[in-house]
Amino acid sequence: MTLTMIAALGQNRELGKDNTLIWHFPQDLKFFRNQTKGHPIVMGRKTFESLPRMLPKRNHIVISRTNPELPEGVEVFSSIEAFLEAYKEVEEEIFVIGGAQIYTQMLPYADRLLLTEIEQSYDADAFFPNFGKNEFERKVLSDITENGVHYSHIEYRRGKTMNYNELLEQVKSIAKEAAEFMANGTVEKVDEKGDVANIVTNMDVATQNFVIEKLTPLIPDAIFFAEEKENQALTNEYTWIIDPIDGTTNYAYDFKHSCVSIALAYNHEPLLGAVYDPYLKELFWALKGEGAYVNGQKLSVKQNTMKSSLILIGTSPYKKDLADKTFDTLKKLFVNGRDLRRSGSAVLDLAYVAAGRVDAFYEESLSFWDYAAASLFVMEAGGCFAGENGNWGDVAPIRVLAGNPNNIEDLKALVK
Numbered sequence: 001m002t003l004t005m006i007a008a009l010g011q012n013r014e015l016g017k018d019n020t021l022i023w024h025f026p027q028d029l030k031f032f033r034n035q036t037k038g039h040p041i042v043m044g045r046k047t048f049e050s051l052p053r054m055l056p057k058r059n060h061i062v063i064s065r066t067n068p069e070l071p072e073g074v075e076v077f078s079s080i081e082a083f084l085e086a087y088k089e090v091e092e093e094i095f096v097i098g099g100a101q102i103y104t105q106m107l108p109y110a111d112r113l114l115l116t117e118i119e120q121s122y123d124a125d126a127f128f129p130n131f132g133k134n135e136f137e138r139k140v141l142s143d144i145t146e147n148g149v150h151y152s153h154i155e156y157r158r159g160k161t162m163n164y165n166e167l168l169e170q171v172k173s174i175a176k177e178a179a180e181f182m183a184n185g186t187v188e189k190v191d192e193k194g195d196v197a198n199i200v201t202n203m204d205v206a207t208q209n210f211v212i213e214k215l216t217p218l219i220p221d222a223i224f225f226a227e228e229k230e231n232q233a234l235t236n237e238y239t240w241i242i243d244p245i246d247g248t249t250n251y252a253y254d255f256k257h258s259c260v261s262i263a264l265a266y267n268h269e270p271l272l273g274a275v276y277d278p279y280l281k282e283l284f285w286a287l288k289g290e291g292a293y294v295n296g297q298k299l300s301v302k303q304n305t306m307k308s309s310l311i312l313i314g315t316s317p318y319k320k321d322l323a324d325k326t327f328d329t330l331k332k333l334f335v336n337g338r339d340l341r342r343s344g345s346a347v348l349d350l351a352y353v354a355a356g357r358v359d360a361f362y363e364e365s366l367s368f369w370d371y372a373a374a375s376l377f378v379m380e381a382g383g384c385f386a387g388e389n390g391n392w393g394d395v396a397p398i399r400v401l402a403g404n405p406n407n408i409e410d411l412k413a414l415v416k
């Protein structure tokens with residue numbers, strides 16, 4: 001299948017307001033008709049509802065979680081993944097016709113964008129995603145002036161469709177190589193980052209540089225979010241999230257429980273991740289929608305309830321002001337669960353939840369690089385990941401809980 005997204009947008013990527021279009025350009029409607037006629041069209045439930053009538057000579061596919069009552073002949077999928085799976089073998093061009101939510105989520109899968117770029121701004125409440133234009137080849141198809149407004153039909157063709165399986169293989173090799181580089185390195189310098197518990201060694205910086213250098217050619221425009229650098233807020237662009245040494249204190253003490261963690265996010269969601277523990281020679285990885293693995297073995301979380309849960313915990317050592325909250329909570333988890341463990345590597349802790357080696361994880365304050373890859377392992381292993389006091393991908397640390405469907409609600413209640 002070739003997936004083409006077709007949209008008309010104002011100069012600030014405006015799409016519509018109050019679930020209606022905010023302009024009327026008959027020649028553009030004709031362009032839309034000519035392009036999509038005879039092809040299946042996919043849309044969000046709201047866009048379907050905004051259509052004045054069903055469009056002739058096109059199969060209508062609607063994405064909706066709420067299973068609304070729709071006219072006969074409309075095919076409904078409860079998720080984008082279900083639609084992609086059902087149509088993956090179909091050798092036909094399929095048009096994604098909106099709206100904002102669907103464009104945003106389907107952009108990674110689009111081979112081609114056909115955009116009407118209008119040189120005027122509008123009052124709007126729905127916007128087209130801000131996409132990485134240098135991933136696409138741009139071609140102007142036509143320039144039109146209608147009702148005194150100038151607009152162009154532009155085709156963006158994806159230069160090379162991102163093959164996430166291939167990319168994951170490369171990321172797995174880089175994580176392994178970097179972790180071996182780290183394990184064979186020598187700690188020559190230990191600095192404190194504002195707190196005696198928050199240290200950085202020469203090897204954190206060297207490993208991070210090693211990883212960035214290897215990842216850069218894989219997606220030239222990608223943004224880096226990494227422990228040993230200043231970071232900007234996550235955007236919807238491809239972003240690598242790197243923890244060059246997770247468990248730096250373990251590493252500096254030769255405690256032999258540290259790892260390298262690499263994740264790739266797109267559109268504020270994790271796409272893939274790889275983590276290597278050079279001491280146990282364990283490579284964890286996951287690709288969104290395709291499961292999580294350790295050394296080729298599929299991971300799945302345990303199903304224990306709270307009272308039978310063995311819980312890995314972090315003490316947020318860089319934030320001693322959280323000590324009362326943390327240790328009060330640990331007592332509650334200890335009393336209400338089976339027992340507690342503390343390893344010093346949050347990445348491996350979360351990977352161990354995914355692997356069913358423990359039942360749950362709690363830490364009051366964790367940075368994005370600590371959970372970016374491993375949160376995907378937990379979710380892909382059938383577990384539950386919850387970020388609280390903030391959102392997944394925030395620059396500021398958040399509280400992190402992980403568990404399974406049978407213990408997560410009790411865990412949340414105890415930690416509140």
Ligand SMILES: NC(=O)c1ccc[n+]([C@@H]2O[C@H](COP(=O)([O-])OP(=O)(O)OC[C@H]3O[C@@H](n4cnc5c(N)ncnc54)[C@H](OP(=O)(O)O)[C@@H]3O)[C@@H](O)[C@H]2O)c1
Nearest residue numbers: 008016019020044045046047064065066098099100101102
């Ligand atoms: N300028 C253009 O070319 C253009 C084209 C199309 C639309 N528009 C405009 O865009 C606006 C509508 O966009 P919108 O973002 O509000 O709505 P939308 O994307 O058309 O539809 C959103 C709905 O799609 C369903 N949905 C979204 N993500 C889903 C997922 N991952 N799994 C299952 N269902 C999912 C949900 O339906 P349920 O709530 O039923 O679960 C959700 O409420 C309107 O203003 C419209 O005029 C403009």
